[in-house]
Amino acid sequence: MRVFARKGFHATRVSEVAKAAGVADGTIYLYFKSKDALLVSLFEHRVERLLSFLESELPRCEGAANKLKRVIEIQLGLLEGERDLAEVVTVILRQSTKLMKEYAAPKFSAYLDAIARVVAEGQASGELRQDVAPHLAARAIFGALDGIAMTWALGKADRGGLAWASGQLVEIVLHGLQPPR
Amino acid sequence: MRVFARKGFHATRVSEVAKAAGVADGTIYLYFKSKDALLVSLFEHRVERLLSFLESELPRCEGAANKLKRVIEIQLGLLEGERDLAEVVTVILRQSTKLMKEYAAPKFSAYLDAIARVVAEGQASGELRQDVAPHLAARAIFGALDGIAMTWALGKADRGGLAWASGQLVEIVLHGLQPPR
Amino acid sequence: MRVFARKGFHATRVSEVAKAAGVADGTIYLYFKSKDALLVSLFEHRVERLLSFLESELPRCEGAANKLKRVIEIQLGLLEGERDLAEVVTVILRQSTKLMKEYAAPKFSAYLDAIARVVAEGQASGELRQDVAPHLAARAIFGALDGIAMTWALGKADRGGLAWASGQLVEIVLHGLQPPR
Amino acid sequence: MRVFARKGFHATRVSEVAKAAGVADGTIYLYFKSKDALLVSLFEHRVERLLSFLESELPRCEGAANKLKRVIEIQLGLLEGERDLAEVVTVILRQSTKLMKEYAAPKFSAYLDAIARVVAEGQASGELRQDVAPHLAARAIFGALDGIAMTWALGKADRGGLAWASGQLVEIVLHGLQPPR
DNA sequence: TATGAATGAGAATTCATTCAT
DNA sequence: GATGAATGAATTCTCATTCAT
Numbered sequence: 001m002r003v004f005a006r007k008g009f010h011a012t013r014v015s016e017v018a019k020a021a022g023v024a025d026g027t028i029y030l031y032f033k034s035k036d037a038l039l040v041s042l043f044e045h046r047v048e049r050l051l052s053f054l055e056s057e058l059p060r061c062e063g064a065a066n067k068l069k070r071v072i073e074i075q076l077g078l079l080e081g082e083r084d085l086a087e088v089v090t091v092i093l094r095q096s097t098k099l100m101k102e103y104a105a106p107k108f109s110a111y112l113d114a115i116a117r118v119v120a121e122g123q124a125s126g127e128l129r130q131d132v133a134p135h136l137a138a139r140a141i142f143g144a145l146d147g148i149a150m151t152w153a154l155g156k157a158d159r160g161g162l163a164w165a166s167g168q169l170v171e172i173v174l175h176g177l178q179p180p181r
Numbered sequence: 182m183r184v185f186a187r188k189g190f191h192a193t194r195v196s197e198v199a200k201a202a203g204v205a206d207g208t209i210y211l212y213f214k215s216k217d218a219l220l221v222s223l224f225e226h227r228v229e230r231l232l233s234f235l236e237s238e239l240p241r242c243e244g245a246a247n248k249l250k251r252v253i254e255i256q257l258g259l260l261e262g263e264r265d266l267a268e269v270v271t272v273i274l275r276q277s278t279k280l281m282k283e284y285a286a287p288k289f290s291a292y293l294d295a296i297a298r299v300v301a302e303g304q305a306s307g308e309l310r311q312d313v314a315p316h317l318a319a320r321a322i323f324g325a326l327d328g329i330a331m332t333w334a335l336g337k338a339d340r341g342g343l344a345w346a347s348g349q350l351v352e353i354v355l356h357g358l359q360p361p362r
Numbered sequence: 363m364r365v366f367a368r369k370g371f372h373a374t375r376v377s378e379v380a381k382a383a384g385v386a387d388g389t390i391y392l393y394f395k396s397k398d399a400l401l402v403s404l405f406e407h408r409v410e411r412l413l414s415f416l417e418s419e420l421p422r423c424e425g426a427a428n429k430l431k432r433v434i435e436i437q438l439g440l441l442e443g444e445r446d447l448a449e450v451v452t453v454i455l456r457q458s459t460k461l462m463k464e465y466a467a468p469k470f471s472a473y474l475d476a477i478a479r480v481v482a483e484g485q486a487s488g489e490l491r492q493d494v495a496p497h498l499a500a501r502a503i504f505g506a507l508d509g510i511a512m513t514w515a516l517g518k519a520d521r522g523g524l525a526w527a528s529g530q531l532v533e534i535v536l537h538g539l540q541p542p543r
Numbered sequence: 544m545r546v547f548a549r550k551g552f553h554a555t556r557v558s559e560v561a562k563a564a565g566v567a568d569g570t571i572y573l574y575f576k577s578k579d580a581l582l583v584s585l586f587e588h589r590v591e592r593l594l595s596f597l598e599s600e601l602p603r604c605e606g607a608a609n610k611l612k613r614v615i616e617i618q619l620g621l622l623e624g625e626r627d628l629a630e631v632v633t634v635i636l637r638q639s640t641k642l643m644k645e646y647a648a649p650k651f652s653a654y655l656d657a658i659a660r661v662v663a664e665g666q667a668s669g670e671l672r673q674d675v676a677p678h679l680a681a682r683a684i685f686g687a688l689d690g691i692a693m694t695w696a697l698g699k700a701d702r703g704g705l706a707w708a709s710g711q712l713v714e715i716v717l718h719g720l721q722p723p724r
Numbered sequence: 725t726a727t728g729a730a731t732g733a734g735a736a737t738t739c740a741t742t743c744a745t
Numbered sequence: 746g747a748t749g750a751a752t753g754a755a756t757t758c759t760c761a762t763t764c765a766t
Contacts, residue, residue, distance in 0.1 A: 136350070
């Protein structure tokens with residue numbers, strides 16, 4: 001993760017990963033099928049864990065607003081203090097066309113659906129405004145989260161940290177989706 | 182742009198670009214210094230144009246809300262009907278670590294600053310809520326725009342098209358940044 | 363051919379072939395798909411040519427004995443003076459399992475069949491003895507040719523050269539297949 | 544032997560041999576110095592045994608014709624029922640340039656010499672025709688034996704089996720070397 | 725200006741071999 | 746003696762780039 005975050009996927013040599021791990025080049029291949037598999041493994045261990053964590057957390061929250069708040073808090077909270085992970089998630093993973101097409105796309109899609117479902121529920125209960133398509137709102141929320149995490153990871157946005165950013169985004173999103181009075 | 186959008190930056194061979202352009206491999210190098218320069222050129226001709234277009238448009242709009250509305254409309258409007266461009270902007274450009282670090286980062290930064298400035302002005306005039314950091318809001322807005330354009334480019338979001346998405350996002354953002362009544 | 367004959371297929375590096383050919387490593391791959399393809403090409407240009415040459419020559423010979431004589435003369439005659447080729451044909455080609463299984467086996471089989479057919483015709487006409495199975499005779503003849511060519515190629519058998527060996531083998535084979543008086 | 548026969552020398556992994564033997568990879572190296580040594584060992588245990596067996600058998604036969612008959616019977620007889628061995632002897636051994644050049648060549652040479660000696664003796668006693676060089680005859684006989692064993696091993700020649708082939712080859716060879724009446 | 729054949733540096737991956745346990 | 750995880754040297758092939766024509 002550290003090496004990938006530093007240099008990007010394609011610019012990283014397998015030998016550099018091996019060196020950083022303190023093993024020989026060949027040893028990498030005892031545990032990972034290929035260079036791509038290294039990224040897949042990062043994805044599985046870190047990103048997928050985030051997704052499943054969300055899935056188990058959401059049912060515990062009462063109301064759509066609370067759920068959306070939780071989504072934002074969790075996604076940014078888990079990256080807080082892990083700049084490398086944040087960079088991998090927001091930048092590096094997307095550099096492997098193979099990973100994206102074969103592996104990440106469906107998970108990503110499912111994640112967006114989950115958020116959209118929360119929005120739809122909130123609309124049904126009258127808690128959220130009706131005039132916004134749930135899927136569009138989901139994409140906007142995800143994009144905002146992603147943009148914030150990315151700029152933070154790339155070091156352009158140190159003021160405040162992700163926890164603070166999280167609170168601000170919750171404000172914007174919840175107001176933005178509030179039903180008109 | 183078409184070839185890059187289809188296969189991604191690294192998987193695209195210079196010879197494929199040459200073939201698509203109907204010229205010989207070597208001819209590419211009469212007009213572009215390197216493969217990376219092809220991307221840089223795309224960036225300059227398309228993305229930079231968007232940025233400077235924005236810069237000239239914004240002063241014509243009255244009020245922060247109208248300016249933000251215009252930002253959203255322009256960014257999504259220019260991509261509407263140009264799926265390849267949308268994919269290049271939201272996905273492909275980021276695959277070249279070199280381009281991102283050496284070239285795009287400052288422009289991107291300037292763009293975020295421009296949006297942040299609009300927000301700050303709106304706050305100063307009382308048009309927008311005060312309790313959100315302009316830079317954070319800018320990143321959230323940009324992220325939302327980016328997320329919407331990306332899902333659209335990747336074909337996961339056909340319902341409505343970008344013009345429609347644009348209207349919806351304006352709603353969310355302006356409500357989200359509205360001062361409490 | 364020269365490099366392969368000298369070092370064997372697996373011990374030969376593609377870079378050595380390139381060097382011997384006076385070109386860069388990569389240039390090899392403009393003309394041959396892979397290292398195996400180099401061998402396939404040798405096979406096609408040289409061995410296959412021998413086979414088709416035989417096919418066109420045989421009908422011109424009168425009688426089975428003359429045909430067998432011609433087979434022997436041609437096979438050894440074409441290798442005379444081409445030690446490298448002889449080594450490639452008798453030794454090197456067989457080192458690439460891929461070439462043998464996917465490419466050479468059927469040609470080899472067809473060649474044996476052609477010889478067997480000549481024997482069978484000779485038996486039908488009473489020119490050759492009846493008590494030997496044509497296919498077995500074909501395999502024995504081919505083996506003898508191959509063994510002679512191989513020992514010559516490997517430098518263990520210089521006395522006389524292949525032309526001389528050819529005459530001797532013709533004697534043995536024709537007497538060996540002569541009908542009992 | 545089984546694994547080598549199945550996949551060829553170079554395509555066989557040491558780990559595959561270990562697995563087939565039911566031991567760990569490293570264990571192989573307690574008994575064999577290298578992968579090549581595995582082949583050398585096969586050669587020593589099987590091929591060399593054949594050669595020494597021949598050496599002890601020949602003196603018991605009366606006359607050159609009987610001796611040649613015995614050579615043929617033994618060489619093919621020992622392979623009968625041992626397809627894997629036949630394939631190793633006729634195909635696999637030759638894939639290791641190292642084995643061939645450093646190890647097998649002298650034994651092979653000695654074997655050819657032994658056969659040539661039998662022929663020479665037969666010529667001296669008037670039992671065999673004089674107009675064929677003993678070494679050439681030896682190479683032809685060996686080649687025929689080899690070709691028959693190989694085609695049988697590769698599965699292209701099932702009709703009759705090696706015992707039957709043996710009888711047929713004896714016929715051809717002895718007639719072929721018979722003095723003119 | 726355009727061409728495209730040639731270049732050759734570079735990198736992922738394999739696998740025979742070792743050796744601490 | 747046996748193990749098998751670790752090693753790292755070695756090699757094929759790719760492809761951005763050049764330059765003589």
